[in-house]
Amino acid sequence: MRPMTILIGATYALAASGAVSAELSVTTRDMQAIVYTTSIATSWGLIGHRYKSHSANVGALGKGWCSQAETRRPQDSFTLKNILDIKARYVGDLVAFDICGTGEAAEETIFYGLPKGGKTQNLRDYAVQLKEPLQLEFRKRTKPVLVEEDGETWDVAPEVKLSSTGISMREYSGGSISWKFDLDGTLTDIGEAHIRNGEDGRIEEILTTAGPLKFSYSFDRSRLTSITSSEERVEFKYDGRQSLTSIVSATGNVEKFIFGDTLLLEELVRQDGIRSAIFYDQSSGNVTDVIHPLGCVETYRRLSGESDNAFRIQANYHCNGKDLTQISVSYQFNENGDYRMSEQVTEENDQSDRRSRMAAKSTEW
Secondary structure, eight states: OOOOEEEOOTTTSOBOSSSOEEEEEEETTTTEEEEEEEEEEOSSEEEEEEEETTOOOEETTEETEEEEEEEOOTTOSSOEEEESSEEEEEETTEEEEEESSSGGGSSEEEEEEOOTTOOOSOHHHHHHTOSSOEEOEEEEESSOOOBOTTSOBSOOOOEEEEOSSOEEEEEESSSEEEEEEOTTOOEEEETTEEEEEOTTSOEEEEEETTTTEEEEEEEETTEEEEEEOSSOEEEEEEOTTOOEEEEEOTTOOEEEEEEOTTSOEEEEEOTTSOEEEEEEOTTTOOEEEEEOGGGEEEEEEEOSSOBTTEEEEEEEEEETTEEEEEEEEEEEEOTTSOEEEEEEEEEEOTTSOGGGSOEEEOOOO
16 A cells, blocks of 8 residues: 545635635645645646645745646546656766755655666766767665565656757656756756746746647746736735745636745635635644634644654544544555555544545555
8 A cells, every 4th residue: 555645525625716726635654734736727738836844845936835737638538747846967977856846955856877887977978978868777766665565666767868968757657757858957848848948947938739838937036926828827926935825817716825934834715715724743844733614623643652664643534523534544664764565544434424534545746
């Protein structure tokens, strides 16, 4: 079983009409809040943004935010999720892909090197001399690799090729997801869309084959202020701390985000004023409670007396003083920190409303 994410039931997921929407979930493994919102939706696909409360990444929307493009090709029945906040950099004889952040602030970094027998002290200089693309070998990743109980890995490392003109990476999970970078490590293509970057390396335009359709990005200093396409426009508002306060769609729909003194997201506010509040442990930053409309509450507790390699998280969901769902997830890790296995036990009150139950979600982005 993969690490679990507890996903709020449909009744309490924040969703405004139109392109702007927000969905809140809490991961049991590390007890962090995750918000996913769509800022702009077109015939080509969606531009989405994901917030993680434990993330050290400071993205274009502020601390904890990372962006992606969701596309669907006519021949596919599934959605391709291409992360936009990804860069390549050289570390001696290795190339590192930083996902959602840079260096130590990245949420994950994956390293590749030359095939066995190949040697170089500078991989970029080596690439310039290549006459044909060379497939690199996976070396390591900073995020623990998910493995089954018998030791086999869940995840297959993306295929990476180096050439004299740049770097390409392709992932085969639920479909072929691809990225291309120039030799300086700047993202130039996602799937079938081309990205034009400004002099500072930030995205200025995404040009797609649908239409063709163009997304134009505008910034104020380090913050993204708007995305405009031929179909619609969305604006991003910030406070004096440069924390995101709202996303405003072309039709006037507004989602509000309230960050506390520690810059953790504490409230989501729908366009109709309905709020969901998030509470954290002061020392660890872990989520302890989530309060939804109509008095429904989620609580998350890590049981004491257990080690970092084997521990249990208990999540409860109750409304009006009545427990509706209790989920207990036990996690086990290898000594090197790699995820080994988990086991979940769920108890539900037979009278609970199916629409408001917590559900287990096996993947997270």
